[in-house]
Amino acid sequence: MVIEPSKPILRIENVHQTYGVGEAAVSVLRGANLEIGRGETVALVGPSGSGKSTLLHIAGLLEQPTAGQVYFFNSPTSGLNDNARTGLRRRMLGFVYQFHHLLPELSALENVMLPQQIAGKRLADAQMDATELLRYLGLEHRLNHLPSTLSGGEQQRVAVARALANNPRLVLADEPTGNLDPKTAEHVIGLFLDLVKSTGISLLIATHDMNLAQRLDRRISVVDGVVVEV
Numbered sequence: 001m002v003i004e005p006s007k008p009i010l011r012i013e014n015v016h017q018t019y020g021v022g023e024a025a026v027s028v029l030r031g032a033n034l035e036i037g038r039g040e041t042v043a044l045v046g047p048s049g050s051g052k053s054t055l056l057h058i059a060g061l062l063e064q065p066t067a068g069q070v071y072f073f074n075s076p077t078s079g080l081n082d083n084a085r086t087g088l089r090r091r092m093l094g095f096v097y098q099f100h101h102l103l104p105e106l107s108a109l110e111n112v113m114l115p116q117q118i119a120g121k122r123l124a125d126a127q128m129d130a131t132e133l134l135r136y137l138g139l140e141h142r143l144n145h146l147p148s149t150l151s152g153g154e155q156q157r158v159a160v161a162r163a164l165a166n167n168p169r170l171v172l173a174d175e176p177t178g179n180l181d182p183k184t185a186e187h188v189i190g191l192f193l194d195l196v197k198s199t200g201i202s203l204l205i206a207t208h209d210m211n212l213a214q215r216l217d218r219r220i221s222v223v224d225g226v227v228v229e230v
Contacts, residue, residue, distance in 0.1 A: 007073050007074045008035040008036060008037050008038075008071075008073075008074075009036050009037065009038055009040075009072065009073065009169050009170050009202045010034070010035070010036040010059055010070070010071070010072060010170055010202070010204070011034070011035050011036075011070070011071040011074070012032055012033060012034040012035075012055075012058065012059060012068070012069075012070055012071075012227075013033055013068055013069045013070075013071065014031050014032075014033060014067070014068040014069070015029050015031070015032045015033075015055075015058060015065045015067070015068030015069070015070065016029055016030055016031060016032075016065060016066045016067040016068055016225075017029040017051075017054050017058065017063070017065050017066050018066045027225060028051045028054045028225065029051055029054060029055065029058075029065070029068075029222070029225050029226075030224065030225030030226060031068070031225065031226055032051075032055060032068070032222065032225065032226050032227045033226070033227055034055070034059075034220065034227045036170065036202050036204060037202065038169075038200065038202060039197070039200045039201070039202060040202050040203075040217050040218065041193070041196065041197070041202070041203040041205070041216040041217045041218075042202075042203065042204050042205070042216060042217065042218045042219070042220060043205055043207055043212065043213035043214075043216040043218070043219045043220070044056065044204060044205065044206040044207070044220055044221070044222075045206075045207060045208070045210065045213050045219055045220070045221050045230060046221035046222055046223070050221065050222045050223070051222035051225065052206040052221075052222055053174060053206065055222055055227070056172055056174055056204065056206050058070060059170075059172060059204060060089065060093055060095060060172045061077060061080075061085045061088060061089055061093070062089075064078075072088065072092055072169075090115070090118070090119055090166065091119070091166070091168075092168055092169045092170060093168050093169075093170055093171070093172060094162075094163035094164055094165075094166070094168035094170070094171040094172070094201075095163055095171070095172055095173075095174075096156075096159055096160055096163045096171065096172070096173040096174070096176045096192075097159070097173075097174050097175075097176070098174055098175040098176065098178040098179055099179065100147070100155045100156050100158065100159035101159070102147040102155060102158055102159060102162075103147075104146065104147050104148060105146070106146075106147075107143065107144045107145060107146055108134060108139060108142050108143055108144070108145055108146075108147070108150065108154075108158045109127070109130050109131060109134065109143040109144060111147070111158055111162055112130035112133060112134060112158065112161045112162045112165050113126040113127055113130045113165075114162075115162060115165050115166055116129060116130065116165050116166060119166050126165075129165065130161065130165060131143060133161040133164060133165065134157075134158070134161050136191075136195060137157040137158075137160060137161055137191050137195070138157070138191070139154060139157055139158065139161075142154060151184075152179060152180055152184065153180055153184035153185075153187060153188055156176065156177070156179075156180060156188050157188055157191065159176075160176070160188070160191070160192050160195070164195060164196075164199070164201070167199075168201060169201065169202060170201065170202045170203070170204065171196060171201055171202070171203050171204075171205075172204050172205075173192075173203065173204070173205040173206065173207075174205075174206045175206060175207055175208065176188070176189070176192070176205065176207075177189055177207070177209060177212065178207075178208070185209070185212075189212055189215075193215060193216075203216070213230075
């Protein structure tokens with residue numbers, strides 16, 4: 001894929017998503033369009049069931065839309081096979097979820113090293129880069145701790161570091177502070193946004209937290225199956 005800096009990182013064009021068939025069919029997206037530029041941070045807000053997670057999954061190539069097209073740097077993705085989609089996710093995307101999904105048998109450092117090793121990075125380089133990320137996030141004293149010995153906020157900071165480990169172009173986050181108390185959430189998201197903005201990464205984050213949404217460049221919602229600016 002040839003990267004053109006002037007092109008949007010992500011472009012979703014006339015995307016439809018329907019689940020089920022016949023009378024049981026449910027249309028969640030009905031011609032959704034979205035562009036996210038380089039270094040842009042976008043909040044995806046709205047009530048549960050409006051289609052936020054569906055849009056996020058399609059943007060992350062975790063679901064194929066029923067119709068329409070998803071572009072990364074102006075290159076269409078609809079014709080990609082599973083291996084190519086996986087490779088694109090590995091190179092271009094980072095994911096942060098409400099539940100951190102850390103591997104319980106691996107230390108904080110090993111959890112952040114793992115995606116780098118899968119991508120082919122040398123062990124020593126993966127360890128150095130993972131250590132740097134965790135130190136930035138204030139976890140230098142917890143590198144060798146298992147997830148079960150970390151607080152909720154510490155676990156989510158490890159998840160943030162893991163999402164950023166392979167220098168993605170776009171990070172997709174789904175309610176990343178939903179399980180954290182307000183003080184911890186503010187701390188985690190502050191570190192997250194500082195790191196995202198300092199590296200020029202683009203961000204699409206689904207959230208119910210309007211205080212968080214107001215800190216991003218744009219706010220969008222899914223209304224009647226289409227994307228609208230808030």
